[in-house]
Amino acid sequence: MTTAETTKSKQFELSMDDTGILHLRWAHQAVIEAxxxxxxIRTLxxxxxxxxxxxxxxxxxxxRVSREARSVFGGPCLASPVALLGASPVDSVLAHFVLSMNKANRTKRFFTSRVEAIIWLNQHTKM
Known part of the structure; x- marks a missing residue:
């Protein structure tokens, strides 16, 4: 991945690669508030x-992701589709909870493989 543009904050790093995929990485042990x-979302x-x-x-x-933050993530933004990448069963539970609460009109899915997530994003972007 060649990064075309990167923005960093205390809690996250957001970049867009040369294929147009946005990559959002949260800080280690981040507690995400609204x-x-x-x-x-504003940066994205x-x-x-x-x-x-x-x-x-x-x-x-x-x-952790606060209830208020989950509500923000359910609002409008220009990201679609969205692939959530995790590494553990706890990540999966959290992701599926967030996905079920998130009624935003965008295609979303949880993955444990970065490669599979990127393949899925590319397939759903070309639709």
Missing amino acids: TDAEEA NTLCGLTRHPLLVDMATIS
């Missing part, structure tokens, strides 16, 4: 401009 989610929308882009969210090292 303000963090709002900053991530700025990177997207006026165009939808696929998003790979690496959530393998986060500690």
